Amino acid sequence: MTTFPPPPGPDAGYRGRFAPTPSGPLHFGSLVAALGSYLDARAAGGEWQVRIEDIDPPRCPAGAADTILAQLDAFGLEWDGEVRWQHTRHDAYQAALERLAGAGLAYPCSCSRKQWRDYAVYPGWCRRGVCRPDAPVAWRLRSDLGEHPARFDDRLLGPQTFDPATLGDVVLKRKDALFAYQLAVVVDDADQGMTDVVRGMDLLDNTPWQRQLQRALGYPHPRYLHLPLVVAPNGQKLSKQNLAPALATRPDGIRRQLLAALEALNQAPPAALAQAPVAEQLAWATAHWAPSRLAHTSTRPAPQAMPKES
Template sequence: MTVPLASTPNYIGRFAPTPSGPLHMGSLVAAVGSWLDARAVGGRWLLRLEDIDPPRCSPGAADQIQRQLETFGLTWDGPIRYQSERNDAYQAALDRLIAAGMAYPCGCSRREWQHEGYYPGWCRQGPRHPERVQAWRLRTDRGIQPVTWQDRLFGHQCLDPTRQGDVVIKRKEGLWAYQLAVVVDDADQNVTDIVRGFDLLDNTPWQRQLQVALGYSEPRYLHLPLILGDDGQKLSKQNLATAIPDDGELARPLLHQALQLLDQRPPRTLRLAPVADQLAHACRNWSPDSMSATSGRAQD
């Protein structure tokens, strides 16, 4: 059962896609759920583009994502944040972690430790391969143990981050890793509520350790059920999921489907209604309590 969220205008949510391609139905469901959760309580909803991995970013994808969101009526507040412009903030956070003994350099390759199932901290006492270019890892053994939190849909969570391994927070190529960047930006933007897919739930222990180590407040979490394709696999860009349109007429039935996948039971009569009408009804009737904690199929 979900944990209810009291109405508050101080709510700040966000949607933070990687511009590696256009949005698909799975990312639309996440965006709609996040948007509704914010708007239903009079909160703000921010758009952040996680473009810290240039090799993965597709030319024109950032602009296309914005057009897609606008087509589906998912307007955002304030300027868009681009993580590619945030190097100094991430470096300052890493410097604090190093000073606190919470981060260390590591030159180990995945091939060397993959039989362990997770990185076991071989370089905690000093680099095993000082001649190699070094990444930076989080020392999970020095963070809060275990990590517990209350997910608004999936309930009480308790995970041991040391069993997940010391995650990379800055890659050996000098690129910033997702775990550090997302925590720094959520704190800097005063995000109170994180609404995202269930596939990111097991990232939360690392992020909670970073939040505590850096003195950041803990946001509330609502992880949404995954959306699966006909093959039973999670819809993703890697699986070549079909892009959602940026045409208003085509968007109407797809928005209705997204609301169904969120278990919001939108009236059938609204299936071809303008997206503004569908969102207005969904916002008035938004109920995370009606969601099932199981994956859904992207079928109408």
């Protein structure tokens, strides 16, 4: 297995984060992502923060964010500082969008998905002017003005290359005036001084858009580590959309799930750790964290016998 350099030590000012969308409680796949980002930060002697990405209210039922924070607390994943809430950040996102538009990198688009359904990605019809001036508009990023090809290094996967033409002009602000993930995450990562982004491999192809935005806005590029995904027995990624069950939060369930998450991250925890308190499990995992052990593909199955709440 190829070994890539570990994150720098504590003197380098490592700062990482876990940034869930509060569309429901955390499931086992979420735990693996949270634990991976937590261990990477703590092993480097750095900070680990939590950001609630609640910019899409229709997807965020009342109480879901509080449930997520309670789950993280129950699993011993203590964060630094105050929780960041994206719903309070609209002014910052608008200011960034205006800078992009002023630089000719973002443009209004009146086209609907139905109009370009025969294309793999949006064809850029509104780049030189809105096709339907009387219709509501979204704002898109011009992928044709970015880095060609887009290149970056992943700490697990190594050098990555993407053709921006295959990605298309991603939406930055929707027609309903809600800001999109790509813009919000870039603005907040920069504002919070994130040096490292550790997240699931399903977000790997989002990175070229985010690096383009970082470059256009004059933000630094964080380091990236994309974790293998946990999949269900049918091969689908574990997700709330696929009805993945919520984490169990009884003490015995927490210990078993933490150990299973370490196994999903290929960290080879000793069997004796199964009965250890959560704090001891996390201390062992932090001391032995080895990103080089991570699998390079998303083939880790979800545990078949997770504890259930009564």
